[in-house]
Amino acid sequence: MKKLKRSGRLVDMTNFMLEHPHQLVSLKYFSERYQSAKSSISEDLTIVKEIFEEEGIGELLTVPGASGGVKYIPTVDASAAEAFVHELCTQLQDESRILPGGYLYMMDILGRPSTMNQIGRLFAALFKDRDVDAIMTVATKGIPLAHAIGTYLDVPVSIVRRDHRVTEGSVVSINYVSGSSKRMQTMSLARRSLEEGANVLIVDDFMKAGGTAKGMVDLLSEFRAEVAGIATLVEAADVSERLVEDYVSIARLSEVNEKDRRITVEPGNYVNQLKEVLGE
Numbered sequence: 001m002k003k004l005k006r007s008g009r010l011v012d013m014t015n016f017m018l019e020h021p022h023q024l025v026s027l028k029y030f031s032e033r034y035q036s037a038k039s040s041i042s043e044d045l046t047i048v049k050e051i052f053e054e055e056g057i058g059e060l061l062t063v064p065g066a067s068g069g070v071k072y073i074p075t076v077d078a079s080a081a082e083a084f085v086h087e088l089c090t091q092l093q094d095e096s097r098i099l100p101g102g103y104l105y106m107m108d109i110l111g112r113p114s115t116m117n118q119i120g121r122l123f124a125a126l127f128k129d130r131d132v133d134a135i136m137t138v139a140t141k142g143i144p145l146a147h148a149i150g151t152y153l154d155v156p157v158s159i160v161r162r163d164h165r166v167t168e169g170s171v172v173s174i175n176y177v178s179g180s181s182k183r184m185q186t187m188s189l190a191r192r193s194l195e196e197g198a199n200v201l202i203v204d205d206f207m208k209a210g211g212t213a214k215g216m217v218d219l220l221s222e223f224r225a226e227v228a229g230i231a232t233l234v235e236a237a238d239v240s241e242r243l244v245e246d247y248v249s250i251a252r253l254s255e256v257n258e259k260d261r262r263i264t265v266e267p268g269n270y271v272n273q274l275k276e277v278l279g280e
Helices: 006-019 027-034 038-054 078-092 113-126 143-153 211-222 270-278
Strands: 058-063 069-074 134-138 157-160 171-177 184-190 199-207 226-236 248-257 262-267
Touching: 006 027, 006 038, 006 069, 027 038, 027 069, 038 058, 069 113, 078 113, 078 248, 078 262, 078 270, 113 143, 113 226, 113 248, 113 270, 134 143, 134 211, 143 157, 143 199, 143 226, 157 184, 171 211, 184 211, 199 211, 211 226, 248 270
Parallel strands: 134 157, 134 199, 199 226, 226 248
Antiparallel strands: 058 069, 171 184, 248 262
16 A cells, blocks of 8 residues: 555544454554554554544554554444434334234344444444354344344354255254244254354344244353353243343334234343443
8 A cells, every 4th residue: 555644544544443343453564554653553543542432433442562453342322322222113113014923024124234234233332342252143034133243243153054054064953942832943053163162142133932042052052162142133022931031132022913003112121231331
């Protein structure tokens, strides 16, 4: 890259940090990239850090030492997050989402990259200090959300499947009981997709009794992996017995009344947990 003026460095540096969250970047790298002295790079980073914090974009952490550098950690403002959650709940209450059988249509939200990116950022900000090594979800509807979170945490996504695909090589399979239907089902994960002992964030698009999430917890034990947390987009409120307890939800679905064409959705426990993390 050719030598840039400070204004050019600041723009490029900001863009670089936003595209490389949770990655430690050395001052030497920036110095060589912009053909500038480390002292000038440090001053530039101070400016970027101040703007990031003032605008609620995230934190810029400085790691001292010969192998140190700077790391961008995406965060969110609690009030902005709360406003987004309420807006999402409003969207979910649109009566046109009611499907035959009393199901809720969510594929437009799961298929909207901008919305998934916002939700991914919310979860990434909440779990930023959990030392997450990987994201795990079940194919297929949880994949967009898992990839969005993985992007902001800069970790890979492991996809659990209901069936075994030859292209994935050897797999680890377990049987689990669906929390809602009480039926025995099977889930599998390729051995190569997850390192033994990894700290894993479980992601689910919709949680009723939590049977799928519990199945993923049990599957992780086969890899001697740890559960960093459980994140779900929407949870059902009318559940007599929940198979998992420690989870975070963006929204809580209380009612889908097909006869009266009424949907009741309220914020989940996400905002309260975020405020705890932020000390508010």
